[in-house]
Amino acid sequence: MAHGGGNKAIIAALAANLSIAVLKFLAYLLTLSSSMLAESIHSLADSGNQLLLLVGGRRAKRQASPEHPFGYGRERYVYAFLVSIILFSVGGVFALYEAYSKWQHPHGMDPRWAWVPLVVLIGSILLEGNSFRTAIKESNRTRGSKTWGQFIRTAKAPELPVVLLEDAAALLGLLFALFGVTLTIVTGNGHWDAVGTGLIGVLLVAVAVVLALETKSLLLGESATEEDIRAIEAALVGPGVSGIIHLKTLHLGPEELLVAAKIAVEEAGTGVQIAQAIDAAEKRVRSSVPIATVIYLEPDIYSAAKESQP
Numbered sequence: 001m002a003h004g005g006g007n008k009a010i011i012a013a014l015a016a017n018l019s020i021a022v023l024k025f026l027a028y029l030l031t032l033s034s035s036m037l038a039e040s041i042h043s044l045a046d047s048g049n050q051l052l053l054l055v056g057g058r059r060a061k062r063q064a065s066p067e068h069p070f071g072y073g074r075e076r077y078v079y080a081f082l083v084s085i086i087l088f089s090v091g092g093v094f095a096l097y098e099a100y101s102k103w104q105h106p107h108g109m110d111p112r113w114a115w116v117p118l119v120v121l122i123g124s125i126l127l128e129g130n131s132f133r134t135a136i137k138e139s140n141r142t143r144g145s146k147t148w149g150q151f152i153r154t155a156k157a158p159e160l161p162v163v164l165l166e167d168a169a170a171l172l173g174l175l176f177a178l179f180g181v182t183l184t185i186v187t188g189n190g191h192w193d194a195v196g197t198g199l200i201g202v203l204l205v206a207v208a209v210v211l212a213l214e215t216k217s218l219l220l221g222e223s224a225t226e227e228d229i230r231a232i233e234a235a236l237v238g239p240g241v242s243g244i245i246h247l248k249t250l251h252l253g254p255e256e257l258l259v260a261a262k263i264a265v266e267e268a269g270t271g272v273q274i275a276q277a278i279d280a281a282e283k284r285v286r287s288s289v290p291i292a293t294v295i296y297l298e299p300d301i302y303s304a305a306k307e308s309q310p
Contacts, residue, residue: 009135014050016131027120030113034102035177035196038095045090049083073253080158081215088208095201106190132167157254169207224249235284240277258294265299
């Protein structure tokens with residue numbers, strides 16, 4: 001996935017969330033609705049998350065150094081993991097605390113301003129919907145035939161899955177807030193506001209857990225996709241390379257792949273012939289899988305015993 005597409009979705013989400021956060025907080029000041037306060041903090045946390053993703057993308061572009069010879073591509077994973085922590089702590093836990101507090105001390109809304117949160121929430125749904133549509137459009141460029149669940153689980157670039165989940169959570173959160181605020185206005189019972197806030201909190205915690213699990217896997221180091229592995233296997237075999245004894249891949253970053261393989265070469269081949277075969281194999285791999293930026297090939301004479309070695 002091109003990082004540019006991820007940046008476009010991030011910027012669209014950031015612009016929407018900053019505008020929405022201000023409107024929600026004004027609505028909270030006028031109505032003292034806990035749902036509106038929880039949504040204000042939610043939008044503020046999302047804005048911070050999008051800034052973190054942009055910072056992570058920028059830092060990941062730094063050149064490799066002696067201390068980090070494979071570069072800084074994984075910084076994008078680190079910042080995506082920070083997003084999940086912030087979403088959990090700032091968004092989810094705060095909303096749950098606010099729901100508990102409001103349930104203990106419920107109150108209705110000032111009828112003079114009861115219309116304000118409704119207008120803000122409906123407007124926010126429209127803004128978030130536009131951001132969500134941008135994220136879906138950018139994701140569809142690389143999603144292919146995968147389901148949305150498969151795309152989120154297998155994507156190597158964290159930005160779009162993060163924005164997709166955040167935007168989906170934001171839309172559901174707005175609906176929960178609209179539910180709680182509307183029933184509070186109709187019934188005059190502040191407990192409904194607390195229920196809406198609690199639903200927002202549970203939703204944010206659940207999304208944060210999903211994000212944490214997915215980014216943790218990326219941080220630990222994931223192999224190439226099945227499609228890329230098949231392409232690498234096909235590209236390695238050619239003149240001078242009769243087979244693959246074993247192959248391992250590792251994502252150094254979303255668009256940086258390390259390929260390490262022990263390849264079978266002809267027993268009678270000279271050193272020059274083997275070196276030429278390795279160079280040609282590397283060119284074929286890079287042509288088939290452009291993100292294969294680091295390739296280490298070890299020549300060996302094929303045998304069934306060696307094939308089973310790690």
